[in-house]
Amino acid sequence: MSLKNTFVHHVHFWLKDKADQPKLIEGLNTLLPITSIRDIHIGVPADTNRDVIDRSYDVSLLILFDGSAEQEAYQVDPTHVLFAENYAKPLCAKVVVQDSINI
Amino acid sequence: MSLKNTFVHHVHFWLKDKADQPKLIEGLNTLLPITSIRDIHIGVPADTNRDVIDRSYDVSLLILFDGSAEQEAYQVDPTHVLFAENYAKPLCAKVVVQDSINI
Numbered sequence: 702m703s704l705k706n707t708f709v710h711h712v713h714f715w716l717k718d719k720a721d722q723p724k725l726i727e728g729l730n731t732l733l734p735i736t737s738i739r740d741i742h743i744g745v746p747a748d749t750n751r752d753v754i755d756r757s758y759d760v761s762l763l764i765l766f767d768g769s770a771e772q773e774a775y776q777v778d779p780t781h782v783l784f785a786e787n788y789a790k791p792l793c794a795k796v797v798v799q800d801s802i803n804i
Numbered sequence: 805m806s807l808k809n810t811f812v813h814h815v816h817f818w819l820k821d822k823a824d825q826p827k828l829i830e831g832l833n834t835l836l837p838i839t840s841i842r843d844i845h846i847g848v849p850a851d852t853n854r855d856v857i858d859r860s861y862d863v864s865l866l867i868l869f870d871g872s873a874e875q876e877a878y879q880v881d882p883t884h885v886l887f888a889e890n891y892a893k894p895l896c897a898k899v900v901v902q903d904s905i906n907i
Contacts, residue, residue: 704844709847709864760907801866804847
């Protein structure tokens, strides 16, 4: 199925200490009740391994929103703000976000 | 909705020449009939712009598969092989793939 009217928000997290992976995932699970989220996937690198594959990150968060307004609502949702303060910022050495919209 | 049993395959493309964006997108659209694909999103950077956001890529391809077997079938599907040869390789300076599975 071709996903139309979809705002793709993909975040990759690199931990300061790989031992904190369960704690970060615990934090990501606190995001599940946020109502502006359409679909959410919390993941780790697959075992694929080719030249073009980046498997250096520790945890992946993919969220599909209905559009830009929903993504903006998510950014300011208190549950997301708490996640950023209590989990992402203290635990991560690097966070990269890629936001894509349909063409 | 929390996406379970989902193999996330996200590819970001950086073109040699930004004028080739329509041609690459034409190529990506040839992938749509591949039967191992569950969901596909062809996109470009959203207008979000914060420190953590990477908006340097030219085109995004997100595919959701039911699992690793479907992703492997896609890699060797003749339609995908032709896309790689005729569009991705000649047009792109850099391609980065991030594959993630549920935890």
